[in-house]
Structure formats: C-alpha cells, structure tokens
Amino acid sequence: MSDDFIREVEHVARLARLLLNSKEKELMADQLGAILDTARKVREIDTAGIEPTAHVFSIPAFLREDAISPSLPVEKVLQNAPKKMKSYFLVPSITAIEEE
Amino acid sequence: MKLYQKTAAELSRLLQNKEITAVEVLNSFMERVDEVDPQLKVFITCTFDSALETAAAVDHRRMENEKLHPLAGVPVAIKDNFCTEGIKTTCASKILESYIPPYDAAVVEKIKSIGMPILGKTNMDEFAMGSSTENSAFFVTRNPWDLECVPGGSSGGSAAAVAAGMVPFALGSDTGGSIRQPAALCGITGLRPTYGRVSRYGLIAFASSLDQIGPLALNALDCSLLLEAIAGYDQRDSTSLHREVPQYSAAVDRELEGVKIGLIKENISANFDPEIKDAVLKMAALFEENGASVTEVSLPHTDYGLSAYYLIAPSEAASNLGRYDGVRYGFSANGDNIFSLFSRTRGQGFGTEVKRRIMIGTYALSAGYYDAYYLQAMKVRTLIRRDYEKAFQNFDIIVGATTPTPAFKLGEKADDPLQMYLSDVCNITDALAGVPSLSIPTGLHSKGLPMGMQLTAAPLNEGLLFQAAAVLEKCNDSSPVGRPSILPVEGSCRNGI
Amino acid sequence: MEFETVIGLEIHLELQTRSKLFCSCSTAFGSEPNTSCCPVCLGLPGSLPVLNRKAVELAIIAALSLQSEVQTESRFDRKNYYYPDLPKAYQISQYDRPLALGGFIEMEMDGAKRKINLERIHIEEDPGKLMHSGESILDSDYSLVDYNRAGIPLLEIVTKPDLRNGREARLFLEELRCILLYSGSSDCRMEEGSLRCDANISLRPAGSKTLGTRTEVKNMNSFRAVEMALDYEAGRQAAVLSAGGSVVQQTCHWDEGARETIPLRGKEGSSDYRYFPEPDLLPLILKPDYIETLAASLPELPSSRRARMMEEYGLDPADAAILTENRSLGDLFEAAAGEYKDYRNLARWVRGDLLYLLKGSDRNPSEVDPFLLIKLLTMLDEGEINRPVAKDLLDNIVKNGTDPRELVQQKGLGRIADRETLQPVVEKVLAENKDAVASIRQGREKAFAFLVGRVMAATAGRADPGKVQELLRELIN
Numbered sequence A: 001m002s003d004d005f006i007r008e009v010e011h012v013a014r015l016a017r018l019l020l021n022s023k024e025k026e027l028m029a030d031q032l033g034a035i036l037d038t039a040r041k042v043r044e045i046d047t048a049g050i051e052p053t054a055h056v057f058s059i060p061a062f063l064r065e066d067a068i069s070p071s072l073p074v075e076k077v078l079q080n081a082p083k084k085m086k087s088y089f090l091v092p093s094i095t096a097i098e099e100e
Numbered sequence B: 001m002k003l004y005q006k007t008a009a010e011l012s013r014l015l016q017n018k019e020i021t022a023v024e025v026l027n028s029f030m031e032r033v034d035e036v037d038p039q040l041k042v043f044i045t046c047t048f049d050s051a052l053e054t055a056a057a058v059d060h061r062r063m064e065n066e067k068l069h070p071l072a073g074v075p076v077a078i079k080d081n082f083c084t085e086g087i088k089t090t091c092a093s094k095i096l097e098s099y100i101p102p103y104d105a106a107v108v109e110k111i112k113s114i115g116m117p118i119l120g121k122t123n124m125d126e127f128a129m130g131s132s133t134e135n136s137a138f139f140v141t142r143n144p145w146d147l148e149c150v151p152g153g154s155s156g157g158s159a160a161a162v163a164a165g166m167v168p169f170a171l172g173s174d175t176g177g178s179i180r181q182p183a184a185l186c187g188i189t190g191l192r193p194t195y196g197r198v199s200r201y202g203l204i205a206f207a208s209s210l211d212q213i214g215p216l217a218l219n220a221l222d223c224s225l226l227l228e229a230i231a232g233y234d235q236r237d238s239t240s241l242h243r244e245v246p247q248y249s250a251a252v253d254r255e256l257e258g259v260k261i262g263l264i265k266e267n268i269s270a271n272f273d274p275e276i277k278d279a280v281l282k283m284a285a286l287f288e289e290n291g292a293s294v295t296e297v298s299l300p301h302t303d304y305g306l307s308a309y310y311l312i313a314p315s316e317a318a319s320n321l322g323r324y325d326g327v328r329y330g331f332s333a334n335g336d337n338i339f340s341l342f343s344r345t346r347g348q349g350f351g352t353e354v355k356r357r358i359m360i361g362t363y364a365l366s367a368g369y370y371d372a373y374y375l376q377a378m379k380v381r382t383l384i385r386r387d388y389e390k391a392f393q394n395f396d397i398i399v400g401a402t403t404p405t406p407a408f409k410l411g412e413k414a415d416d417p418l419q420m421y422l423s424d425v426c427n428i429t430d431a432l433a434g435v436p437s438l439s440i441p442t443g444l445h446s447k448g449l450p451m452g453m454q455l456t457a458a459p460l461n462e463g464l465l466f467q468a469a470a471v472l473e474k475c476n477d478s479s480p481v482g483r484p485s486i487l488p489v490e491g492s493c494r495n496g497i
Numbered sequence C: 001m002e003f004e005t006v007i008g009l010e011i012h013l014e015l016q017t018r019s020k021l022f023c024s025c026s027t028a029f030g031s032e033p034n035t036s037c038c039p040v041c042l043g044l045p046g047s048l049p050v051l052n053r054k055a056v057e058l059a060i061i062a063a064l065s066l067q068s069e070v071q072t073e074s075r076f077d078r079k080n081y082y083y084p085d086l087p088k089a090y091q092i093s094q095y096d097r098p099l100a101l102g103g104f105i106e107m108e109m110d111g112a113k114r115k116i117n118l119e120r121i122h123i124e125e126d127p128g129k130l131m132h133s134g135e136s137i138l139d140s141d142y143s144l145v146d147y148n149r150a151g152i153p154l155l156e157i158v159t160k161p162d163l164r165n166g167r168e169a170r171l172f173l174e175e176l177r178c179i180l181l182y183s184g185s186s187d188c189r190m191e192e193g194s195l196r197c198d199a200n201i202s203l204r205p206a207g208s209k210t211l212g213t214r215t216e217v218k219n220m221n222s223f224r225a226v227e228m229a230l231d232y233e234a235g236r237q238a239a240v241l242s243a244g245g246s247v248v249q250q251t252c253h254w255d256e257g258a259r260e261t262i263p264l265r266g267k268e269g270s271s272d273y274r275y276f277p278e279p280d281l282l283p284l285i286l287k288p289d290y291i292e293t294l295a296a297s298l299p300e301l302p303s304s305r306r307a308r309m310m311e312e313y314g315l316d317p318a319d320a321a322i323l324t325e326n327r328s329l330g331d332l333f334e335a336a337a338g339e340y341k342d343y344r345n346l347a348r349w350v351r352g353d354l355l356y357l358l359k360g361s362d363r364n365p366s367e368v369d370p371f372l373l374i375k376l377l378t379m380l381d382e383g384e385i386n387r388p389v390a391k392d393l394l395d396n397i398v399k400n401g402t403d404p405r406e407l408v409q410q411k412g413l414g415r416i417a418d419r420e421t422l423q424p425v426v427e428k429v430l431a432e433n434k435d436a437v438a439s440i441r442q443g444r445e446k447a448f449a450f451l452v453g454r455v456m457a458a459t460a461g462r463a464d465p466g467k468v469q470e471l472l473r474e475l476i477n
C-alpha cells in the first residue's frame, strides 16, 4: 500500500471522526483499495444525459400543518445521556475541533 | 404436532375458534426458545414478561367476545434495529449496547395494537451491515440446518428463529438482501416489499433510500398476513407510499394461468452453484405446468449493481451513523476535547465492517470524488431502474436464484469483505430499483442445506409474488425443504429482561 | 494606494412558525433547556423529518418580497459535519437546488440609488445552543448543550459582493429587516438570534475587478456591530496590504468588548461538508399558481410605499421614511388621509405629537382610531379649539380613546370668543398690569404680547387670540 493512500485513509478517517490504530489503518488501506477498485466499475458506463436517482419514486413531498404536539418529557430526553449537568448535555472543551 | 410447529395462519385459526389460548401458544414458543436458543443464539433480548401480559390480555378480550385482529395472540420476533419503547435496542452494536428508545417504531405500534406478543429482539449484523450475522458485536447466530454454518444476514436472527420454530414469523429489514438472503439460507420465505410500502419510522437507518421492512415466515400465506399487518401509509415517513393496502392473503388462492414469468438471463448464466440453478429451473418448469409462460429476460446493467450499491449504501450510512458521537446517547469514550470524544467514541464503539463502510462512504462523498463515485453510482441506479421498467412491460414476475451458494461456514468469509459482499449479488439490483422481491425455498442442496429462489414483481405487486409462491407450495406439498431437525439442549434464554 | 472594500453578507433569519421545521416541537423562545425536544429534533436513531408547510410558505413570501425567483422544484441536502450542537451530525439544508435564486433590494444610500443583488435564498434547520464554561469558547474546559433551538426553521439569504463599507451593510440590513417585517415572514429580532449575519470581506485596488483574499467575520450581534466590525476589518486588511503583507483567508470573531476582530483557530479543514441529496425528504415541488397566489397576497413593500406616499400625499422624504418604517403608523396615516385632506399637517401630527405620545405610553398605532384623529384636526382647523387644548385631547385619544368633541363639551374646553365672557377677564388683566399698559401707551409694543399671554393664561388657553387683541386695543386706548 502506497503511503499516499495511507495518508488518504488518515484524512478520510479524520473527516469521519474515526480513531484508527496503525494496524486498522493498514487493513483499511488494503481493503478500501480493493473495494474501490470494484466500485470503480460504475465509471465504465457512459451516463451522459442520465439523471441521477436519489429517490426511486417521484411522489410529491408531504407537508405537515404547522401544529405543535407535546415534546418528550425532559427526563426522557436525557435518559440516555452519557454525561449531563442540570438538564443540559455535557461535552468537553470544544476548542480543538480538528486536531487530536 | 406441537403448537410451535404450526404456521401463523393455523395458529390464527385455532385462536379465533377458541380451540387454544394465546398464553398456550406463547408458552409453546417460549419453551422452544429455551430449548434451542442456547445453540442457535438468536435473541439479543427476550421480552417474555411483556409478551405474556399481551397474550393474557388478548385471551381476556377474546373471552369478552371483543372483535380482535386475526393475528391477535400470534407471537412475533423483531430484529434489533426496530425501536421499542423502554426496551433495549442495540443494532447489535457496542455503540448502542445499552440504548433504550423513548418511542416505538411505526411497525411496532401496529404489532402492539393488534395484540401480537413480541418474544424478543433478534440478532443481526451490526447496523445491518453484513450477510452472515457474524458482524454482531455480541455473538454469532448459527444456522438451524447446520450449526457450523451462518444463517445469512443481516436479518440472520429473525430467519434462524423462524426456521427453528422459535417464533411463527418475524420482522427483518432489507437494504441490499438482508431479508431474502438469510431466508434462502435458512429455508424459509422472506419478502422485501416495495420501497415505501412499509413505514421506516423507528427503523434505525442504514441506507435510507434502500432500507425496507419486511416479513420472514414459513410460507407465502404467513408472509402475506404479516405484511397486511405492517403495510400502509405513514405521515411520519415522507417516503412512504399513499396507497391502499390490498388483502394480500387473498392472493394465495389464485391460479397462475396466463401469468408471464421471466428467467433472469444474467442470473441463470452466472457462475453460481449448479444445484441452485437446477432448482430454480425445476421451479420454472412447475410454473409452466400451472399455466404460466416462462421465457428469458435480460437486465443488462446487473453487473454494475454491486459497484453502485457499495457506493450508494455506504455513503448514506456514513451520514446516518454520524449521530453516534457519544454526546446524547449510546457508548461514550473519554476524551479531553470534543474531537477526541468523537473519534474515540466512534473508533471504539463501531465494529470493523461498520468502520469500513463509513470510510468508503465518507471517501465517496468527499471533495473531489463525489462526481466520479457517488453521483455516477446514482446515475447507474437510474439505468438499473430502467432495466426493470422495461422488463415489467413484458413480464409479470422475473425470477432467479436468491444466492450464488447455500449457507457458508462460520468464519469462511469473515476476513474477505469483497467475498462477503458478493453473497448479496442477486439481491442488490431489486433494492436499487425499489421493487418488491420474495425469496422462497426450492429444495435441499446435496450438502443438506436449503436453497432459494427470488421472485420479483413491479412496484406494489406483492400479491402476485405470494400468488406464484403459493402455487409452488401446493406442488411441493407445503414446502420443498420441510423443517430442520435441531435437538433441544438444556439451558434458557439468558438475555431476558 | 487606494482600496475598494468588497462585502457580501450571509443572513440567517428565523421563520415565524409555531412548530419546528421537521417536527411538531414548539419554537417558543426561552423555554427550559431541552424541554422542546422530540426523537426527530434530537436526531434519535430511527426518527425521520417531515417538512412544515408554513415554513415553506413564509420562505416563499420572503423570497418574493426580495424579488428572488422561487424555483418550482427545489431539493433538500445533507450538510455533514461534526459539532456537539448538531444532533444528526448533518444539517438538513438546500445546496445546489435552493428554494429561490437571485433577487435584489433597491435603496437610497446617502442620496445615491443603489441596487444590492442577492445570490440565493434557501431553507435550513437551526442547530442547538452551546453554553461555554469560562469567559468564552476559547478558554472553556466544558460546554453545555440545549437542543431546544435544534430544528427551528431558518431562511438563509446570501448577497452578491455588492456592499462597499460597514455603513452600507448596516443600511442594507435595516432595509431587509423592514421588508421582512412588512411581509410577516420573520420578526427579525437580532437580540433573540432570530436574525444573524456573517460577512465575507475583502479589499482590492480601486478600479480592479478581481476579488482579493477574503476573511469571514462572525459574531456580530447588532446592526451597529456589523458596521463597526466590517469597518474595523477593512481597516485591518488595508493596513496589512499597505505594509506589503497579504491577507490570510480565515474566520474572525468580532469581539464587542475589545472592538476588534479576532481570528478563530481550529475550524479550518472541517469545510468538506460532503453534501448529498437528503434521502428522507422528497424534492419540494411548487405549483406555479400556488406561488402566484402568495405573490398576489404580498403587502405593498416599504420602498414602493415610500415613493407612493411622496407622490400621492406630497410628503417630503423624511416624513415618508418615518411613516413607512413603522408599517402600522403608515396605515394609521393613510386611514386618516382618506377623509382628512391636509396631508402635510396630518403627517406633522402623526410623526410628531402622536408618535411621541405612542412611544410614551408604549401603544401601537393600530390601537388609535383614525376618525377621532380626523375629528380633532378638523376641530382645530375650524377654530373650535386652540392648539394646547388639542394636545391634551390627542393624549386622551391615545390613552383612553375618548372622542375629542364629547370631551370638549363635557369639560367645556371650547374656544371663548364672545365679548360678555372675555371683557371682564381683559379688564381684570389690565387692572393688574398698570405699568405694562403705561409702557404700551409710550409705544412699547413688546408689553402688548405680554398682556395677550396673561389673558390666554387666565382662560386656560381657550380664548380666541384675535378677539383678545381687539378688546385690549379698544380698552387701552
């Protein structure tokens, strides 16, 4: 596996917020390489003038009326919270958004 | 014949005639679970207590001569990616190991309102990503026909449970074959309905434009009954279809006279296990004997399905799984800043296959690759849809093998993702086109393992599939495979709550 | 070297719906933390978005009122990024198929007519709210998250880089605010965060057409802050360039206290948002006749009303401006103008005493009955009452809605012009001010005005000034 691709993998892992150990990185680099080779097959077809399909059926979007219905009780909102303070979710310092 | 050996339809009849009670039925299945689950490992969570309450309530209401739904008192099992209020819902992932949803999925609401006792939540590949149920973060589920083989996946738990008689039928989800492939490997009947036929509200998303909920059962009739119970429009799912739900179960009595059936060329000519292909041809012959016409049909872009699928599904998955960041719910690793909280939580919380797909999807969507990968895959998806539209101008049903091989050995493909992906190769294009597709058993392989055939129809023509499947059942006196014989061993469902 | 400043704004406005954009939680401001949350806006596993009809309607109305072209097919996309206030790790927004394209605001800027063009307008959801321990985000060791705001419907308006300085940016925002208040799509309260504005700003040599390196300025919490921050940043960039340096592309925070822009570190690199079409929402298809109907129901907008008022009522720009800036004040004026034809006098009263009394008693112009106002001005014109009395009567109209004529009758506030009543008062005043009378007789007229004043005072301002003078002359000579 080329170092470039390893760096590629590291970049993508950072975008996806996935901490990978060096063994995982190697493995990912190998397997992603193979999988992407298969995936590249889609590029063999000429799709000029073909509309992409985002939804299989084109039905009109349903619009709900602007009415309020009861929210969850706050204890249910927080029931699965790993860390909370008063009725807030608690997170560590957000000064470092990117680099670890 | 014990109650747990009966079909849902039989149980429904006996219950409605008051020949048996819901509690008796439930006890029979709970005993069966206790007997065989220690070997098969199907349930992540058993919910016997609430199931008993439901059954008792149904019996009471029946004594009061209340009008009840035909399925009231017939037990069901649910894949562990459906939200159940107050009951652990894990997606077989460490990241949701102790997650308790505050609400019920739309289909769970329907099941509850009918009065169907829920036996428990079944094992699956983590976040439904896999074809063997080996990607469960908790334990592997075994195939009732051969404990050394996988049950298929990702709905392997639900398929094994039905095949082993632990429950008359079960709910699964199918993104690229996750209902049909395990149904085939376990020798049962499984339907992926038309995209939008069943509300996805409360189904934990893998790939939103592909996910569909469907039944796994012993035969077409049971499938049709469960589909009737869960299908229908839901305002909470903007992609759900605003169409009447027909009485699917009525279709099973219809003849095949004049029905046009197409044998999918690309499937039959593929390099699959010959016994599996022969079985498909045998069934095709039976169709003809019953007055249907059978000729070849081509889906020219089939070869591109796998590539398109493994760009589209992971891309949507990468986005859908972003929310598991350790802030609001689920597993949360220690991190002294937000970045490390996020990346450690996700690095430690997700299994290898899930990480792999998140990586593929993030890559395919990232700057500079979007047009070459994701956008191109969506265009190929259009071409695949057109293949089907063309095919259904001349055919009512198109058929082929559900899987290239029968059930493979545990661990056999675990280290080779590409080989694993290939086991869904027959199921993917249907999913990309959003059409309904049913897998039925065709017979036993010389290895003693079940084989399956896949019947596909135009959108919303599920009834036609049940109709054709039922005709084959009659010709094979109910089933060409019968039931696996698993010896009970002592033990009990240890994952109960 | 001469620089030209180039500014483009990115404005986020809260659309005035009762429920959130994709769920039925309330949008009410200031409720207890995490009490307006449900599976959808918390991004709980399995939840799905359902679009709010009213949000779409308000967005279309806003777009139309800004001359933007509403698209019959637009689409929702996912903007993927990780931040603790973003429950799903993606924001549902509109990327390459926005709700509306183009548009502009034409306005007077310091006498010059200017046309500020818009790039696009789209709908998106608001994230939650973060509260930081410590002074600011920069020195906090933990933060608290409240998801009440998560999913509140926002309108994003992106302008072309057509603004040239902080003042223009402020004037533009004030006009935009005025227009959207008229169309009723947003209440535009910057303090409550229902109107937020970020800016892209760059410099280029005067006359050059190519854009220089830009910085993005955030955290400007008032129109005044926008003006100050952008002028500061323009000055900073000019200094850098003049010193032969080059501007670094970055995001800056406006520090209200320090009155300076501070570069924000860290957020760079997170700019690969991996947009793709939202699979859980179908494309938004709008029927042309639906858009027509909304267009037809649009109220007259400030700029054209301003022009029409000057034209139709012959008002000067200052009066017209005040009477349009506040929509209901303009409505009151026009309702009265229907019957009362001395428009300039009407305008003087409405923008003067009336507006003053309204502010003092914080009442809304719509609460004032235009016919009482007409009655009052007519009585004044026809000499039934004097100006000071009129002011008291107006005060009563605003505060109690009392009919001026009735009040005049029951309190007897009418004008006194008959000799029988006035003569004794005048004689009394003359008797009390003998030296004033003396100095008048020596031809010093100043004292005469003084005597008139005394008589008016003695009659609580009700005496007819003409008659008073007549009598004084007669009795002094």
Ligand SMILES: [Mg+2]
Pocket: C124, C156
């Ligand atoms: Mg925005």
Ligand SMILES: [Zn+2]
Pocket: A071, C020, C023, C024, C025, C036, C037, C038, C039, C040, C041, C042, C151
């Ligand atoms: Zn909500």
